[in-house]
Amino acid sequence: MKTVILDGQTLNPGDNPWAPIEGIHPVTVYEKTQDEDIIPRSKEADILLTNKTPLTRETLKQLPNLKYIGVLATGYDVVDIKAAAELGIPVTNTPGYANNAVPEHVFALIFECYRQISLHSEQVKQGEWGKNGQFCFWNTPQRELGGKTLGIIGFGNTGNNVARIANAFGMNILAYAPRPKPLPDYDNFSFAELNEVLEKSDIITLHCPLTADTKHIINEQSLALMKHDAVLINTARGPLIDEAAVAKALNEGTLGGLAVDVVSDEPIAKDHPFLSTPNTFITPHLAWATIEARKALMQIAADNITAFLNGTPQNVVNGVTGK
Structure with missing residues (x-):
């Protein structure tokens, strides 16, 4: 058996040994x-591992x-599973x-949107607190999470764990799941249709x-349903949002804020609209x-092979189930 990993650097840049798979x-x-280089590197492989290297129909036919x-x-989505x-x-x-x-990163982004901690830290270092003359100062609106409504689109493992943390902060939670899911055991949660999630969520x-079906699930039409001060978070996949439509909403003030960990084409282009939109x-x-997540990923990948x-x-x- 020959195993080939096409793009291993992000999983193991040097701190996460391949031992579980090499074993x-x-x-x-x-x-x-x-x-x-995909086909030359893959043509002898029995087992092929990929993160972001695409495996298309034409490529698979040649392996x-x-x-x-x-x-x-x-x-x-990088593999043509059909x-x-x-x-x-x-x-x-x-x-x-x-x-x-x-x-946890979702809430780091939410806090950045709601409290702008990094901005205020930099302003303190630049002397703005001292110039203010008061025991406190803030240059952006400061908002709390308690009592706000969090809308979760997609309710697998990640969505469920986001809801668990939101519950601890005293938030109300609306979740859209296209397939039935178990109802969490706390009172401030309910499943809802997509439009209701869009309309009611902060x-x-x-x-x-x-x-x-989910590409551009956030688009001009869905943005029109959202509150004008709503914040949009995307840590899933860049193409879930129509980036041009979201940029337009931010520039026109019909979307309150945006925090993303992903964009449609990565790394981000120098002329990407989100680099210049407000509240982004x-x-x-x-x-x-x-490191904890990457070690867990390595072990799951090894367990899958075994x-x-x-x-x-x-x-x-x-x-x-097999070939």
């Missing part, structure tokens, strides 16, 4: 793979030895590894997978990247 059998690791694809992420299913290749993802990391956070906070796709080799595949996203 199964030898592995070839590439830090990053350009499009033109006759391939028996298994593991996505080193929860989202698996084509893989037609070729009899199971595709797995790694759910649950960031159950703490991403929800803060909206996205936690749905990127599919044909951007982090460089690091919500998932705590389960596949044992004939009991787990976390399969395309319905194929």
Whole structure:
């Protein structure tokens, strides 16, 4: 069995050894793979692991030895799972590894929007507190989370854990889930249709997978339903939002704020509209990247491979159990 990892640098930049996967059998690791190198590096592989390196239908058709694809992420939109299913290749993802990391980052972004801590810290260092002459000062509105309504679009592991933290802050929670989900055991929570979530929420956070149905789920029409002072958070996938429509709403003051950890094309382009829109906070796709989460991801990926080799595949996203 030959295992190839096409883009391992982000999972293990040097602090997260490949031991759990290498302990199964030898592995070839590439830090990053350009499009033109995908087939040459993959053609002998039985097991192929990818994070953001795309595996299209045309690519998969040229990999006759391939028996298994593991996505080193929860989202698996980088793989044509339909084509893989037609070729009899199971595709797995790694759910649950960031159950703490991403929800915690969501609230870091929310607090930045509501309290702008980094701005005020810099202003203190620049002497603004001293110039003020008072025991306190603030240059942006200061808001509390208690009693606010948090709208969660998508209610898998991450959405559920975001709701758990929101409950601890005394927030009211509305969640949109296209498929039935268990109801959490606290009173200030309810499931709602998408339009109701958009209309009633003070803060909206996205936690749905990127599919044909969810691409641009936040668009001109959905923005028109939202409160003009609402804050939008996206730590899931960039294309969930129509970036041009969101930028327009921010510039026109019909959206209160935006905090994103992802954009449609990464890394972010120099002319991206979010770099100049007001009330906008951007982090460089690091919500998932705590050392604890990356170690958990590594172990889940290794467990997925072992389960596949044992004939009991787990976390399969395309319905194929073996080739």
